[in-house]
Amino acid sequence: MSLIADAATQDSMLTLTLSQRSISCFGGTDGSISAQASGGTAPYLFSKDDGKSWQADRYFEHLGPGRYTIIVKDNEGVKANANITLTAPAALKAVAQPFAASCYDLGNGSISIATSGGTPPYQYFLDNGPNWQYDARFNELQRRQPHGLHQGSA
Numbered sequence: 001m002s003l004i005a006d007a008a009t010q011d012s013m014l015t016l017t018l019s020q021r022s023i024s025c026f027g028g029t030d031g032s033i034s035a036q037a038s039g040g041t042a043p044y045l046f047s048k049d050d051g052k053s054w055q056a057d058r059y060f061e062h063l064g065p066g067r068y069t070i071i072v073k074d075n076e077g078v079k080a081n082a083n084i085t086l087t088a089p090a091a092l093k094a095v096a097q098p099f100a101a102s103c104y105d106l107g108n109g110s111i112s113i114a115t116s117g118g119t120p121p122y123q124y125f126l127d128n129g130p131n132w133q134y135d136a137r138f139n140e141l142q143r144r145q146p147h148g149l150h151q152g153s154a
Contacts, residue, residue, distance in 0.1 A: 012039040012040065013039045014039045014040030014072065014074055015038045015080065016035060016037055016072045016080045016082045017035070017036040017037075018033055018034070018035055019033070019034045019036075020032065020034070020086055022088075023064065023087065024119060025089060025092075025118065025119060026088055026092065026117065027088070027091075031063040032061040032062075033048070033063065033068060033070060034058060035059075035070050036058065037058070037080075040074030040075075040078050041076045042075060043056065044072050044073065046060075046070060046072055047070070047071045048060050048068055048069070048070055051071055051073075051079075054073065064086070065088040066085070067083060069083050070084065090117035092118035093115065093116050094116075095113070095114045097114070099111070099112070104142070105142065106142070107141060107142045108140065109141035109142065110139045111138045111141065113136040114136070121134055122134070124138075126138050
């Protein structure tokens with residue numbers, strides 16, 4: 001996503017373009033914003049806290065979800081700003097539905113998993129793996145001790 005804001009200057013119009021790297025998982029703070037200024041009079045300073053502090057670096061990293069207003073200020077004090085919103089995936093949720101085998105030694109039981117949130121595609125493994133699978137159903141299970149179901153998000 002890119003946003004552009006303009007402010008008039010004597011030399012040329014000061015332009016601010018923002019791009020983002022999305023947050024990878026629920027509760028994460030690995031989002032970032034990159035600000036690109038052009039026009040006006042270089043060098044540029046950037047702020048993400050309403051001008052309370054300024055930095056020459058155009059990158060803002062380790063950001064959580066929320067709306068950010070980035071301000072650029074050129075060497076003449078002319079400012080332009082743009083807004084950008086960083087989002088994070090919803091919390092990962094899974095509900096397992098077991099289907100019991102019809103007899104103790106008969107391997108016709110199964111477990112089906114309904115998954116939401118997180119970052120698809122989802123991967124699953126049963127009884128400490130070692131093989132992960134994308135299919136949310138485990139078939140041909142025998143009736144015995146409870147199975148340990150594990151899920152992951154790629």
